[in-house]
Amino acid sequence: MNYWLMKSEPDVFSYDDLVRKGKAEWDGVRNHAAQGHMKAMRKGDLAFFYHSNIGLEAVGIMTIVEEAAPDSTDDSGKWIAVHVAPHEKLAKPVSLKAMKADSTLSDMVMLRQSRLSVAPLSKAHFDHIVAMSKA
DNA sequence: GCCAACGTTGGC
């Protein structure tokens, strides 16, 4: 099982929107590195839902429910998307600030490459962030 | 194939 972090601007699509819908296609990713990560996702993998731009915090955990398939918003046929469903809302959001301040997360991909919208996460980092959300 | 110019994303 692998762990991920996926970003969305909450005024466009928020974690609560996902809860309301129950399941959603994670579409619109137009970056090759991010696409590569989505192709590596397997059913049952867990991913943080991170609010970029507004909030700047991880707010919930979601599950990958469908693996890579053609992105329905793409006419060229070049891009893929996965489907996700809510898994668990974090008791307390974990802010970017808190993650940056935590030395155990210093080599997190997302912190090193802030523009990457889909980033892998080690189990250790995943568990650590979950623990932070319960602190 | 290189590199400058430009566009986009995301944090501050």
Place this chain on the structure above:
DNA sequence: GCCAACGTTGGC
């Protein structure tokens, strides 16, 4: 609103 980081495009 600005800037840094990164990706993409186009001229050579």
